[in-house]
Amino acid sequence: MGEQIQESPQMAAERLEFRASWAFGxxxxxxxxxxxxxxxxxxxxxxMTEEEIECIEGADIVPTFPLLQRLAGALESELDIHxxxxxxxxxxxxxxxA
Numbered sequence: 001m002g003e004q005i006q007e008s009p010q011m012a013a014e015r016l017e018f019r020a021s022w023a024f025g026x027x028x029x030x031x032x033x034x035x036x037x038x039x040x041x042x043x044x045x046x047x048m049t050e051e052e053i054e055c056i057e058g059a060d061i062v063p064t065f066p067l068l069q070r071l072a073g074a075l076e077s078e079l080d081i082h083x084x085x086x087x088x089x090x091x092x093x094x095x096x097x098a
Contacts (some may be wrong), residue, residue, distance in 0.1 A: 022059040031093035045074035
């Protein structure tokens with residue numbers, strides 16, 4: 001059997017951060033396309049640039065709480081985030097409950 005390589009705490013944190021950024025970017029993309037909105041329209045609604053929206057969807061930006069709020073408003077959505085100690089298990093924008 002091969003030797004197990006121990007992942008450093010820094011590498012584990014970076015991996016987790018990337019997975020969270022990727023999940024957020026995918027959730028943004030899914031909701032944006034479900035609403036038929038362009039990146040430019042979401043950017044306008046959120047007082048952002050189209051390039052910033054592109055970076056978020058590409059997992060290049062780690063979202064802050066105020067950014068999450070702005071994007072939820074721009075997408076006329078609520079945002080559900082399910083987090084465990086090891087991962088962001090689910091991140092989803094959805095229409096507000098009636």
